[in-house]
Every structure is written in structure tokens, then in C-alpha cells.
Amino acid sequence: MDSESRSVNPGVVALKPETITAFLVLLSAVLMMLVMKLLNPTFGSIEQIAAILTTSIFLVVASYGQGLVILLGGIDLSIGVVMSIAGMMIAGLTNGSNEALIWALPVTLLSCIAIGLVNGLGVAFLKIPPFIMTLAVGTAFFGVALGMTAGSSQRTVAPALQVLMSARISGIPIPIVLICGFLIAGSLLQGRTATGRKLYAIGSSIAAARVVGLPIEALTVAAYAMSGLCASFAGMLLAGYSSSATLDMGDPFLMPTIAAVVIGGARVTGGKGLYFGTFAGAIFLSSLSTIITVLSLSQGWRNIIQGGIIIIALILQTKQWYLFSMVNRRLTGKRPLYSVLPQNSESQL
């Protein structure tokens, strides 16, 4: 595998399919905005773009966890519920007081990590299929939250959290700074650490990972716990943005987290995908949602477009691997095996 990747023209190696996909997706988002600008000249000021980016933070953060889980070949269907629970907890525990944040923040984060841990333990040790495990855990914890709150909205969120979502640093809205920070930290963790690489290895071939002696169960549990943590962050930011919390506020984000990962070029069966791609997918979906809203499409059309884009992304993904193989063959004269691509990408990370 190494000899094969070394023999490939370095210029071509740099253009990994996931990176190309991510840039193409980002480019599509920019193009959509430009088209919008043409249709509506008042659209597109810096302030307006900042407002759109601010609303994308929830998806950017929550889909990171989803991306890690999908990297392992799993899926986390409890994200929407965890987001709602985090929002309800931070609002209920702080009750409008900044002082309470000191303990409410870790309590909320730990509680949501615990939900992720339950998911991970079920998938890793009890071998329950991820979609069933996470759906069941999400439903059960929704029940717990419902029992404790009776569905009522919670008190005002701590003012500091509200300020976090509306204040600026040197003229730049804090959410945008957070997005940049999260992108860098997330990409480094996923792509540049030994743990991240091990996740790719497990996702590519669990049998091979077992032979090598990777701690598959522990890393699976860690990935689901990380997903809980990200959903928790996203839920708290959403509560800060809305100044209040309800038990259904996280629901609209579940499908988009999966869509962002898929559109970003990750393979749904695991082993391939960059956080930059997921990030691009999240920005793309937020832009698309803005365009759909501004164009006032009916709900039916919105659903058709959003569902259609996921299907198109999956089709393009398959075709893209084929095209990538063709290009590689032309440039190197060798036939890169489809099955070695994930390992190939792993060695490049």
C-alpha cells in the first residue's frame, strides 16, 4: 500500500477525493449565495452572511459527533434528543443566573456524555446495531426528560450564554470565531492524532483493526461519547441563541447532521471522511436552507430538495470513487484497488 501511494504523483495525492468534495461543496454554497445576490441585490452584506453563519453553528458542532460515529460505520439517532436535553438542562439549572453556569455547564456536559456512553456501550459490547441502540436510548432519555419537565419550557437561559451567541470580538460575531476554532480543533483531533487515525482504521476494516490489536470497543464508546458531547454543546448554544429551551428544539437537527456528513463526502459505511467535508456539508445545508426560505418554497418542495440532495450526494460519491480511480490509473499507469483507498487515505492523514 505504501509503495503504491509513494508511486503516485504527489500533486495528485494531495487532491484526495474527500478534499475535492469538501471544496466543491463549499464552492456550491458560495455559488448559491452569489445566485441569491443576483436574484436579490439587497442580499449578501457582511452582516447578513454573518447572521447565516451564526445559525449554522448548531449543525457544524452537532455534525462533528455524527461524523465520528459514521466514520466507525455507525450512526447516532439520539443527537436531536440530546440537543434538546442539553438546552433544557442548561436553562433549568442556570435559571437565568450566570453564577450557576460554573456547575451547570459541567453537569450538562457530563450528563450528555453519559447518554453517549450508554449508546457506545450498547453498540460496542452488546453488539446492538447502532441505529436501534441510539434510537432506543434517545427515546428512553426523551422519556426521562419529559417525566422531569412535563414538556414545559424552562426558565431563561443564563445571560452569559445569550451574550456568547450575540456578542462580537473585534467586530466578528463570537459564533463565527467559535466555528473557526471548532473546525481547527475537530480537524486536528480527527486527522492528526493517533486516536483519530485508529478510528479511520476501525471504520475501514474492523477485522484488520482487531488483528492489529486496536482497542475497538473503547474507541467505539469514545466516539459515541464524543457525539453526546458535541450534541450537548450544540444544544446549549441553541438555548443561548433562543434565550429559552423546549423539549423539541433539537429535533429539526437530527437529519441535517447525517446529511452534512454524507454531503461532505464521508462514506456511510465508515472509514472515510474528513471533518472539513462535514463542515462544508453543514455550511452548504445552512445556505441551502436560507435560499429555500428566501424563495418561499412550499414545505413539500423543501422536503423534496433536502431528501434529493442526500441521494444525489450518495450517487456522486459512488461515481466520484470511480472517476478518481480512472484519473489515478491514467496518471500512474497502475490500477488502484477500490478496497485499498480507505487505507491509502489513512496513511496520508
Place this chain on the structure above:
Amino acid sequence: MRRFQWCLTVAVVFTLISSDNRLYGQGDQKYKVFLDMSYSGNTWQAAAANGIKALAATPPYDKTIEFKTIISGTDVQKQISDIQSMVAAGAKAIILYPLSPTALNRVIQQACNKGVLVFTYDSTVTEPLAYNVSNITARYGSNTAQWMVNKLGGKGEIIFNHGVAGTAVTKTYDEQAYAIFRKYPGIKIVGDFYGNWNDATSQEEVSKILAAHPNVDGIWTVDGTYGSLQAVIKNRPDRLVVIAGQSNNGYRLMMADPALQPKGLQGISSSAGPAVGGYAFKVMMEVLLGKKKLTGHNVEYPLPWVEAKDVKVCSGDRFENGCNVFPEGKVPPLFLDTSLDPKFLPELSLDAVQTGNPTPGATIQPLPEPKYAENLPGINCQECKAPADALEPNLVAPIPVPK
């Protein structure tokens, strides 16, 4: 031997009848009454159910009825089987939030034919044997749209925040509001979206539309009003909007905020309130106990209507002396002030609608004669005609179309 068998049979039948009596609660004169909720995961449903539960535990109803709550979720098939189970368990009256205007008709008819009283609250059914108590017929869409048009002087850019796609309420209100806005060519709907009655979603979507249409003058909502207004305050704090919508405590406080009004904020607090649940329950109980005889099957709960000038902050835990909003911090900003109704539901306090516990010392007060609702085909009747002016406002006088 044969005589023994005969005696045994009589004894078994007698036991069954007597146990059946016990099941039906006739021995101790307690009626079995069921509340069938749809979904308990949101603020509105929780407040409505708490109001009903508190009233059921308020004297003398606490001694009169055996009250049980069933949550059917969002699955209409489950609601059908739940209603069948309630009838089988000896229900004398069922109050429910129906999940469909038509799908429950057969099971409701079966229940009514067995002498069970079936009342719906807020949402309605077209089964003629059922009693609907709702304000879906109170023309929320046309009244609020006309109010907005009047405040905007007949022209301006507006955002249209639909509710949940595919629901009877959204269809009805949208049709009414569109009919009014279309009359005024100066009114331009520059963006519309399905906010799903959700404040976080509404806030996001309004922020996006404001990015494309920075000169928006008004927002029409059914719910998600607080979130919609938050979006304007955060993105365009110096120029606010004319807005129509719900009765969240935070929204009412903002409407009446003297710091926000000079920036152009004008709001109307209306929409469907959770108190309709408690009101429907009281009407049902009066019919069940023979204190009231209804002449129609569709009862209209009055449309809440509070403008900024009418907002009055309460000092206690009840809406008394004309007050209609709680001070900031006493309740969550999304608390629905229309959970309470001092006119029809004086038995309820803040604690009652938040916990479902009865108000200490309260006793059930009689209701005035109800107002009967007009027909809305497919909503509260099947073979019927809507009034000719069904899309016209009946609370607000229209202004002439500006030239």
C-alpha cells in the same frame, strides 16, 4: 346437581354484574372520566393537560369523578385503540385532543352510541355526535392579518410564519390570513416558512429572511412569535416590526416594553390558548352532571386578544384585577399566558397549570352560556356550508385599500 349448577350460574352472573357496577363506578357514584392527550412534549399540550388535571382534582369534581390521563402520542391508530380501551373500561366521558379531524370519527361514533360523552379541545373532529370546543372558528387568521394591515397602513413587506404543514389549523388560518393580505396590493409577503410552532426554528428562519430582505415591516405568526421577534431584536435592534401571534409571557412583556415601542414594535397577543382544554373540560362536566344542555355540538372558546395597551403585570399567582402577564423571571419566557383564564377558569392558579395540582381553597364555578361556533366544512362538520363571510375579520374593522 342441576340446581347447584343453576345457583352457581346465578352467583357468577351476579358477581359479574356487581363487579361491572364497581368498574363503572356507579356504586359510589363516581363517574369514570378520561383525558386523552396527543403529545405531552411541548409547552402548549403540557399546560392544557395540567389545567384539566387541576380542575378534575378541584372540589366537587374530586369526589364526583374518577379521572385518568392517557397519552396517545402522535399516532392516530394508537388514539383509536386508546379510545376503544377507555370505552371498554367503562368511561362515562372522554375529553381528547384529536389527532385527525376525520380518522377518529368511527370510534367516536361507537363510543357515543354506548352513551359516552366525547369532547374534543382545541383541535376538532367532523363526527356530528362529538362535541368540539375550540377557537379554530374564531377567525384568528383574518383578525390578526387585518390588525397587521391596519397597523402597517395597508403597505409593507411581511414575513409569513406558517405553523405545521398539513395540519387543519395551519390550513385554516393560512387561508384566512392570505385572503386579507391579498386585498392590499401594498402588502408584499417577502418570505414564508414553516416554523412548526417552534421558537428556535422560527428565530433561525426569520434571521435568514432578514438577511435577504432587510426592510421587513411585519411578521405574521401563529406560534413561534417570541422566537420570531427575538430574531428581529438581535439582527435589527433599532428598527422593530409589527407582529401578530401567540401569548408567551416573554412576548407580552416585550410588546409592552416602553424601550421597544419607540423602535417600532407593535404586537398583538392572540392565537389558541391552552385554557381551551380546561374550558372544554368544565363544559363537558356540566353536561355530564346534567347542569347544562347543549343545543349545538360546536362550542367556540373566545379568541384571546391582548394589545400592548392592555398588557398589565400581575403581582400574585393569578390573573386578577385585569392583569394578564407575569413579571420577568417568575415564569419562563415561553410560558403561555393563555394557560389561565380569569373569566372561565377562576379555579386555576399559576401552580395549577404548571403542575396539574388543584388550587388550594378553590371550588368549581359555574360557566356562563356557551357561544356556539360557526360551521367549517372538513374541520367541525362534514355535510355543511361555511358562512359567506368566513374569511372576513369579525374583531377588527378593515381600513380602505390605500391608493
